[in-house]
Structure formats: C-alpha cells, structure tokens
Amino acid sequence: AQLDTLAKRAGKVYFGSAVDNPELGDLPYKTLLSNASEFGQLTAGNSLKWETVQPVRGTYKFAGGDEILALAKQNRQLFRGHTCVWHSQLAAWVEAGKFSAKDLTAIIEDHCGRLVGHYKGEMYSWDVVNEAFEDDGSYRKSVFYNTLGTQYFETALRAARKADPNTKLYLNDYNVEGINSKSDAYYTLIKSLIAKKVPIDGFGVQGHLIVGQVPTNIRENFQRFADLGIDVAITELDIRMVLPVTPEKLEQQKRDYAAVIRACKAVKRCVGVTVWDYTDKYSWIPSVFKGEGAALPWDENLKKKPAYDGIASAW
Numbered sequence: 001a002q003l004d005t006l007a008k009r010a011g012k013v014y015f016g017s018a019v020d021n022p023e024l025g026d027l028p029y030k031t032l033l034s035n036a037s038e039f040g041q042l043t044a045g046n047s048l049k050w051e052t053v054q055p056v057r058g059t060y061k062f063a064g065g066d067e068i069l070a071l072a073k074q075n076r077q078l079f080r081g082h083t084c085v086w087h088s089q090l091a092a093w094v095e096a097g098k099f100s101a102k103d104l105t106a107i108i109e110d111h112c113g114r115l116v117g118h119y120k121g122e123m124y125s126w127d128v129v130n131e132a133f134e135d136d137g138s139y140r141k142s143v144f145y146n147t148l149g150t151q152y153f154e155t156a157l158r159a160a161r162k163a164d165p166n167t168k169l170y171l172n173d174y175n176v177e178g179i180n181s182k183s184d185a186y187y188t189l190i191k192s193l194i195a196k197k198v199p200i201d202g203f204g205v206q207g208h209l210i211v212g213q214v215p216t217n218i219r220e221n222f223q224r225f226a227d228l229g230i231d232v233a234i235t236e237l238d239i240r241m242v243l244p245v246t247p248e249k250l251e252q253q254k255r256d257y258a259a260v261i262r263a264c265k266a267v268k269r270c271v272g273v274t275v276w277d278y279t280d281k282y283s284w285i286p287s288v289f290k291g292e293g294a295a296l297p298w299d300e301n302l303k304k305k306p307a308y309d310g311i312a313s314a315w
C-alpha cells in the first residue's frame with residue numbers, strides 16, 4: 001500500500017506533501033502528487049505567505065493558493081494553510097510602515113481574517129503563527145513581537161477562528177521536534193493560551209532534520225502537547241544529508257524517516273505527516289543549506305529512495 005493509505009490504516013488523518021505552483025507545470029511530478037493514495041494532503045509551499053497574498057496594503061492575491069486548492073479538491077486531498085503571521089517572506093510594507101500597536105493589530109486582523117476567510121470551509125488546518133521563538137526559547141524579535149509583545153498570538157488566532165470556525169488553528173516552528181528550550185517555550189505559551197480560552201487546536205512541528213541527528217524524544221514531546229488537549233502534526237518533514245549521496249547515508253536516512261513516523265504513529269493525537277515536497281528535484285534544502293540535500297523520499301528522477309520504504313514500513 002502507499003503512504004497515505006498506510007497512514008490512515010495507522011489511525012492518522014493524512015500523509016501529505018508541500019507543493020509550489022511552478023512545479024505543477026511538470027507533468028510527471030503533478031501526476032504522482034495527484035495520487036491520493038500516496039498524498040492525502042497538500043500544503044502550498046509559498047503561495048499563501050504574506051508577501052504573496054498581500055504584497056501591497058489592501059491588495060489581496062489568491063491565485064496561487066486557489067490553484068493548489070483546486071488540485072487538492074480534484075484529487076480529494078486535504079489542504080493545510082501556511083501561513084498567516086510570519087517574520088519571513090513578509091510583505092515589505094508591514095515592516096517599513098512603523099505601525100502603532102493599534103494599527104498593526106488591525107492589519108493582522110485584516111490579513112488573517114481575509115486569508116483564512118477566503119478558504120473558509122476548505123482548509124483542514126492553518127499555521128496561524130509561524131516561527132515565533134528563537135532556539136533558546138526567547139520570543140523572536142519580529143515586527144509583530146516588537147510592536148505588540150505576546151498579544152499578537154491572541155489577535156491572530158481569534159481573527160482566524162472568526163474567519164473559519166471549523167478549521168484547526170496551529171502554531172508551527174522548527175527545532176521543536178524533541179524536548180528542548182524552544183519546545184518548552186511553546187508548551188508554556190500554549191498552556192497559557194488555553195487557560196485564557198484563546199482558540200488553539202494544534203502544534204505543528206516542521207521537521208527539518210539532519211540524517212543521523214534525529215532527536216530521540218520526539219514521541220515524549222508530542223505526548224506532552226497531546227496531553228494539553230491539542231493535536232500535533234509534522235508539517236514540513238525533510239531529512240537532509242551532506243552531499244554526495246552514498247548508500248550508507250541513504251540507509252541512515254531510511255532509519256531516520258522511520259523513527260519520525262514511529263513517533264507520530266505512537267501518539268494518538270499526532271494527526272499526520274507532511275513532507276516539504278516529495279522529490280529532491282524540488283527540495284528547498286540545496287538553496288539554503290550549502291552542500292546539503294537529498295532530503296526527501298523520492299530522488300530527482302521521481303524514483304523512490306530507501307527513505308520511502310522507511311516511511312512505509314514504519315506506518
């Protein structure tokens with residue numbers, strides 16, 4: 001059986017992939033992506049980010065997101081929204097504007113409201129706030145935090161809930177797979193949001209990992225968030241290696257993928273796993289991590305790697 005089928009047999013909601021719009025011109029790529037037995041869920045890799053959705057104040061562009069939604073619907077795949085509030089790939093006008101707290105609050109309410117509202121009833125879940133902490137567990141000094149302090153989480157989450165009462169609202173970050181200062185910070189924040197009755201449904205763990213360096217306490221970390229009464233998901237999984245590829249590294253990668261899948265499988269409220277694209281052909285890794293790559297379960301020729309079997313056997 002294929003990966004989404006296996007995930008569902010394990011009690012999960014989906015196994016999915018990110019996709020970026022230009023890739024849809026690649027027919028063999030699109031055909032495999034459209035196989036809902038492999039991928040039961042899609043995430044737009046770039047097209048729902050602020051700089052794309054609202055590049056100019058008050059001008060909204062949903063064409064890229066709409067294209068991926070249409071494909072997901074045609075294929076009967078779930079769609080995850082990524083992302084409302086993030087310091088990166090943010091429209092320049094938001095930072096340049098030097099807005100007051102009152103104005104920036106209204107801007108977040110408008111942006112999250114319009115964005116989530118545009119996809120009302122269509123999104124399984126939303127990464128409402130992305131990458132809000134530093135690795136040491138301190139708040140990231142983004143324009144949002146610098147202007148609003150921690151209040152912006154509540155502002156964004158409430159605006160998203162109002163715009164679509166039925167989608168699941170997540171906070172999402174990297175380097176929070178295991179138990180560490182950063183995941184501790186999320187644990188504390190989410191607990192306080194729940195205590196204040198701020199809508200929060202899930203914790204997204206991106207999962208940008210390194211071959212041979214997968215944290216050993218992912219399951220325990222997931223379980224403590226699940227015990228708060230929220231879902232968890234692995235939202236952007238890739239496991240990169242220093243190039244060149246060797247058979248040994250591919251075998252280690254296979255074990256690493258299996259370990260991540262087993263952690264999700266073991267925690268009932270881990271709802272699904274998304275790879276950050278499925279083929280090395282379109283991975284973001286080589287452009288950002290010099291000398292590294294080959295992070296995904298299919299190679300550049302859309303051939304399955306050992307990692308594929310690692311995922312399949314772990315489900």
Ligand code: XIL
Binds near residue numbers: 020045046130236
């Ligand atoms: C990446 C995209 O894949 C790239 O195409 C883009 O150039 C940069 O962003 N964390 C996230 C994702 O939340 O949005 C990022 O996606 C990868 C890291």
